[in-house]
Amino acid sequence: MSGVSIQNVEKVFGAVRVIHGINVEIEDGAFVVLVGPSGCGKSTLLRLIAGLEDVTGGSIRIGGQEVNDMAPKDRDIAMVFQNYGLYPHMTVAQNMGFALKLAGVDKAEIASRVNNAAGILNLDVLLDRYPRQLSGGQRQRVAMGRAIVRNPQVFLFDEPLSNLDAKLRVQMRAEIKQLHQRLKVTTVYVTHDQIEAMTMADVIVVMHDGVVKQAGAPLELYDKPMNLFVAGFIGSPAMNFLDATMTAGALVLADGQRLDAPAGAALTEGQAVRIGIRPEDLTVADTGLQVQVSLVEPTGAEILIGARLGDTPFTVVLRERHNLTPNQTITVAPNAGRVHLFDPRTEIRIN
Structure with a gap:
């Protein structure tokens, strides 16, 4: 089981409460998108799941185990950021296998996992290139490959397509969805783009001002928004x-x-x-x-x-x-x- 359970989670920065007692249940293998306007708390919630921020109150469980006090490296998650975060002096293969090298995995196993991930992402012919020799879409694939080789319980995506042009965003969101269908790994994806949310998610969680306004299947939110905020946010052009x-x-x-x-x-x-x-x-x-x-x-x-x-x-x-x-x-x-x-x-x- 690799579901994620978020129970009454709160986050306070100084005197400012940015997450207000959120409850979200993410089933094993689901693709869940956290969506909302800037400042709604979606990226903060993702960072709480990843362990990059400490939980002020409540509980986060991954695979049934509470991870509130667990270091990020021990949570068995892999995170993909919008800025790729590739090492410029390393080749594609070295970037993809670096985390495994740090973990002491033997060279043959690293090579096997890197080659497998490269095959999935069509990076086979790019393994000897450096990041400066790649397009934006190729760099994002490398970042995804670095996550795949770790065989995590949960993938976390923090607005991974924001730096790409419109045509490439459409292509990459299809590739990410197909990747999920192939790997069937629990995925939590953050975006401010409700079109991305509608086209990719099994479940959309709409957030505003640190609270969940509605969660459900994309067409459920489109057909029966439960409040004015969701009605105005989901759908383009707006209602x-x-x-x-x-x-x-x-x-x-x-x-x-x-x-x-x-x-x-x-x-x-x-x-x-x-x-x-x-x-x-x-x-x-x-x-x-x-x-x-x-x-x-x-x-x-x-x-x-x-x-x-x-x-x-x-x-x-x-x-x-x-x-x-x-x-x-x-x-x-x-x-x-x-x-x-x-x-x-x-x-x-x-x-």
Whole structure:
């Protein structure tokens, strides 16, 4: 068993509490992504798992064993950082096998493990090169290979793709996911990029201000965000939000426009609600919400429309072709089954 159990974990730096009693259970072999904006505590939590920071309160277990007071080298984990951390005077093979050399592993075993990892990562022909002779993607593969040769219980990735260009990030995230599917080692991956989280994770843990706002499968968070923060963070472009009041069976906006309340919604007459509508769940229609177009961005497969509904910014993503121009008023209708409702006071989802 190589699961990771995080129980009531807290972290305080001086007088500042950055992790507030977090509970996360990571199953053996799972690929879990910690995601959230800068300063949310995700990298701090990863460093607590790695032993690079001391836990203020609570317990962290790896493979069933508490590791709070255990040195990083004794936790049987391997960590990959965003800056690669390669030794410039060593070849690829030497970089990959250096930790094993320090641990006293014999040369034949080191060579076997390095060659095996190089085969997995397509580094076979690069073993005699130095880091300066490699591209960014190749350097990141070497950093991953250095982790693989250790045969750890848990892989930890701290924003490993941040220094790569957009095209290479897409390629590398696919390679990391395929690597996990092949090795089936428990993996905890930190990123601020929710697209990375959606495409790579078995489970996403969304963090904000040192707390977990929601944890679940990617499509669970996308389809049923439990609060306004998760609703606004997961999905690109971000979800539209509109304030309304339940009036005579309809959701009435401040400018008087109306939407039918979702079937079965637990609302009472006069109740204030915040409506959430994803841009991709809207279509041009004869009836619905009137918005004024301010920007049209065709991407090829889609048309991204920046608009305004009264004083509120409003985004629409259309997959069908429309000849739209700035300042034009259009009517868009949401998919009735895809409208999200939230309590504006508690920010919690209304079922």
